[in-house]
Amino acid sequence: MRRLPPSEATGLRTGARHSLAEVYRPADLVVLGLGVMIGAGIFSIAGEQAATTAGPGVILSFMIAGIACLLACLCYAELSSTMPVSGSAYTFTYVIFGEVWAWIIGWALILELQFAAAVVARAWAAIAVGAIEHFGVRVPAANLVQDVLVLVILVLLTGVVALGARVGLRALWIMVSAKLLAIGAVIVVGVTHIDVANFGDFFVPPKTLATAPATVLETFIGEGHAFGWFGIFAAASAIAFAYIGFDIVATSAEETVNAPKAVPKGMIRSLVLATVIYLAVALVMVGMVPYTKISPQTPLAGAFRAVGVDWMVHVIDVGAVLGLTTVILVLIVGQTRVLFSMARDGLIPRRLATVSRRYHTPTRVTLVIGLVAIVLAEFVPVLTMQQLVVIGTLFAFAFVAAGVIVMRRRMPHLERGFRVPLSPLLPALSLVATLWLMVNLRVLTWAWFALWMAFGLLVYLVYGRRHSLLARPNTPARPPQGRHRR
Template identity: 90%
Template sequence: MSTILRRLPPSEATGLRTGARHSLAELYRPADLVVLGLGVMIGAGIFSIAGRQAASTAGPGVILSFMIAGIACLLACLCYAELSSTMPTSGSAYTFTYVIFGEVWAWIIGWALILELQLAAAVVARAWGEIAVGAIANFGVTVPNRGLVSDLLVFVIVVVLTGIVALGARIGLRALWIMVSAKLLAIGAVIVVGLAHIDVANFGDFYVRPVTLSVAPQTVLEVVFGESQAFGWFGIFAAASAIAFAYIGFDIVATSAEETVNAPKAVPKGMIRSLVIATVIYIAVAVVMVGMVSYTKISLEAPLSSAFRAVGADWMVHVIDAGAVLGLTTVILVLIVGQTRVLFSMARDGLIPRRLAAVSRRYHTPTRVTLVIGFAAIVLAEFVPVLTMQELVVIGTLFAFAFVAAGVIVMRRRMPYLERGFRVPLSPLLPGLSMVATLWLMVNLRVLTWAWFALWMAFGLLVYLLYGRRHSLLARPRPTPDKPHGRHRR
């Protein structure tokens, strides 16, 4: 048991133990990290999630749902900020857990991150293909075989973005700046034009009487209470769990720490600023969405587009399409970057084949693992019904959130001597609240999601026992200093 609970010494988490710990060139600055965070947190969901949750779950109270989800994620973000400032490494939550809790728990978190990032890339790529086809159709172009065209577009976008990441972080960063700037302009147009068409009566008192649904309980919380409900406070909190999916991504900023200039200071600022900006933008779009039309008249298929059509601003549909396509493009790009860095860290620690940690001398990036990730994303997006698996992305992320929050508390007690570039205020209160908020979001997920997650983690534990435990660098004997011979003594 002691072998699988062995912990990575803090000095080695960011040291030269593997010969590759600092092989990634420093590239990112604070502003770049904000763009990285906005690139992954603001996708096509900003144009749809508010409307769908308002129509089906929370009514006008969806605005409160966005605030609740934002606060829950901010608590987790503060915890990530402290650990990232203490251990600025590509592994993020995986490496934090390795140092604080031990190898087997690190593997479990790494396995959860693989589920989150790899599946998320496939989900977003699949959605990108469908939205791109819809955008083409909205220009009056007839698409004869939409399914085939969508498949082709998914293949092309993943290949192109994988190539960008493999060719170098600097190229990806430049492309990200351009696309994020363009999509923020589109979102700004949505907010400005939408504000001019708001009817205050549509907000009501932000509360809709709860409705008991005639469907079998699906979430853990519904099973506990024995019924399914929508609207009311129950609906507002349930919508917050779904909305948390939109905010997920600030944690990916932590995977860039090893490539960031003055990481202990810059990474916390980048994460927190990007999350706060994203939260403000999401709430602004939610206000516009709910204010333009009554929640009872919102279309679930294209909430924001239908709202603008209802007020006579049909031309905004093309702006929304452009913003959605650009938004998802940046999400895929950042997800591939984040997944690359996590697997790179696991590979150089020996828990997965070390060949994947090879860094290209020409491009200075972990090219091999990037190509593997791109290939896996294509296979999942093309051949697996990934759009039905979005909750698996959420539960994998929230699982890591819980460990990071607990890690702040434990590390303060075990390693108070470590230098921190950022400290969570009011610890252990805020990390404790983060764990409670994370647990609340998790129990609002479906029981089926928990079952699939348990199977994934069980399979991952088997992989660790068969491979990772024996190939870990910590399993290798370490050289000890030679004892001086008698003739060398004085």
Template identity: 90%
Template sequence: MSTILRRLPPSEATGLRTGARHSLAELYRPADLVVLGLGVMIGAGIFSIAGRQAATTAGPGVILSFMIAGIACLLACLCYAELSSTMPTSGSAYTFTYVIFGEVWAWIIGWALILELQLAAAVVARAWGEIAVGAVANFGVRVPASGIVQDLLVFVILVLLTGIVALGARIGLRALWIMVSAKLLAIGAVIVVGVMHIDVANYGEFYVPPKTLEAAPATILEIFYGESQAFGWFGIFAAASAIAFAYIGFDIVATSAEETVNARKAVPKGMIRSLVIATVIYIAVALVMVGLAPYTRISEDAPLASAFRAVGVDWMVHVIDVGAVLGLTTVILVLIVGQTRVLFSMARDGLIPRGLATVSRRYHTPSRVTLVIGLVAIVLAEFVPVLTMQELVVLGTLFAFAFVAAGVIVMRRRMPHLERGFRVPLSPLLPALSLLATLWLMVNLRVLTWAWFVLWMAFGLLVYLVYGRRHSLLARPNPPPRPVHGRHRR
């Protein structure tokens, strides 16, 4: 048992002995990290999630739901910020757990991150295909009723973005800046035009009396509560759990730490700033959404577009379509980048085949693992009904959040001497609150989601026992030296 609980020394996590953790070139600066965070946190959901949750779960109180979800994610973000400033490495929560709790727990978190990032890339690509087809149709172009066009578009976007990531981080960063700037302009137009058509009467009472649903309890919380409800405070908090899916992504900024200039200071600032900006933008769009139309008349399929049509501003539908397509494009791009860095770290530690940790001498990127990730994403998006599995993405992420929050508390006690570029204030109170908030969000997810998650983790544990435990570099009495590429700038 002691072998699977062996911990990675902090000096190994940051590459102080061999320089192996410095094989990726420094590229990102603080502003780039903010764009990276906004690239993944603000997708097409910004135009739909507020309306959908208002119509079905929280009413006008959905605005409070956005605030609650934002606070819960901010607590988790502060914990990520401290650990990233202590261990600026591309492994993110996987490496943090390796150092603090041990190898088997690190594998479990790494396996959860694989689920989060790989499945998310496929889910978002599938959604991108649907929205792209709808956007073309809204411009008056006839699209064949079959799904061939959508399948082709999904294939093309995944191949294109995988190629961009494989060919170089700088190319991907430039593309990200352009697309994020464009989608922020679209969102700005939605807010400015929407404000001019708000009817304050639509806000009514933020609190809508609870409504008991006839459906059987579907979430862990509902099983203990005894019944399913919508609206009321129960609905507001339930909507917050769904909305947390929109904010998820700031943790991917942590995977860029190894490639960031002055990472100990820059990564915490980049994560926190991007999350705060995204929260403000989401709340602003939610205020517009609820103010444009009564929540009882909001369409679940295209809430914001239908609201603008209801007030006679039909041309905004095209702005929303363009913003949604750009939004999802940047999400896919950042997800591939994040997944690449996590698998690269796991391969470098020997827990998965080390050949995946090869850095291309020509492009200075882990291009081999990037191509594998892109191929898997294509297979999932084209042949698996991934749109029904998006809650698994949320659960995998929240699972990592819980370990990071606990990790801050444990590391403060076990390793108080380590240099920290950022400290969570009021520790251990805020990390404990982060852990509780994360657990609350987790119990609001469906029982079926938990069942699939348990099966995935059980399979992952089997993979570790068969392969990872024996091939781990820490399992070797005299591990071979890792190649030192040197930390350089491009």
């Protein structure tokens, strides 16, 4: 249960251990957050949940999900302002709860980010092929084409990240700007076709689902429900997954100018903006077409076709492709920084913590992450495992919320650039909200997650426990020097 001293964690920024170059400013962090939070799901999740779970009440679901994620975001903001390092929740847990728990959180983050990159790359390829076909071009051997596109996008974006944070940041600014223009067009054109009658009273009578219970909560109550207040809260759980990603902003703290102040502002502002954008698209989606006529597969595109604006389908395609491209890019950045921190602490091979002298980035670990993402996306049915991404994220959320409460008691002397208001009440509410989201995940997801964590604990006992820097106090803090070093 050895814990990393706060001075060791924060020493990363003062030269006590090797650190990354500062490249991000407050506006960059907002773009980073929007890059990962707003993907292709913005064009589908509102319609999908309205048609199958919440009806017009999906608007309330977006508000509830936004509040739940904001609570978690506030907790991340306090801890990242106190320990502005690239490890994010992994390093926070190392300092507050100890090495074993830090490894568990790091292992959960590996699951979240590595699987997410593979899942989104596979979805990106499918959407790209669909966009080509919408222009009237027939794509022969579509599955083979998708496999090639997955390889191309992952190799390209891994290369962008490996070449340096500044290169990735410029590309991110361009793609996020274009993506927001597409979303703006959807909102502006869609507003002109809203029929207020489609909103109803936001409440649809509840109904029992005929299918067998799938989530932990449904198993507990013995049956599943849709619509009504239960449906609204169930949809909020699904919608909250769309907001997930603001936590990746915290992994950029070590590379941010004036991080104790800038990172909390960047996270909170990006989440608030993403929530407003999602709400605007949801209002347009539900207002254009009655929820009973929404196609769960292509909700927004179908809605524009229904009101006779077919050309908007191409705008949606472009926005979706750009949206997923930025998501993949930011996921690779976040995963690189987490593994870099774990390697620097010795819990995984320390050679992965070397920084390229030429590009000033952890190039080795970036290339490893890109290779693993390619293997997963090409050879594993990752689209059936999307909830594994979510459970890894929520697991980290729970530890961060608890960490705020514990750190206030154990380390009140630490300087904080941001403090969660009304603590410990708001962190406790964040913990409750996170647990609520977790029980709305499938039982099968929990089973796979338990197996993954058991395997991770075995890896720690075999390797991490013995190679940890805290287990070898005489080991120099910096990784071995070499030609790849800065």
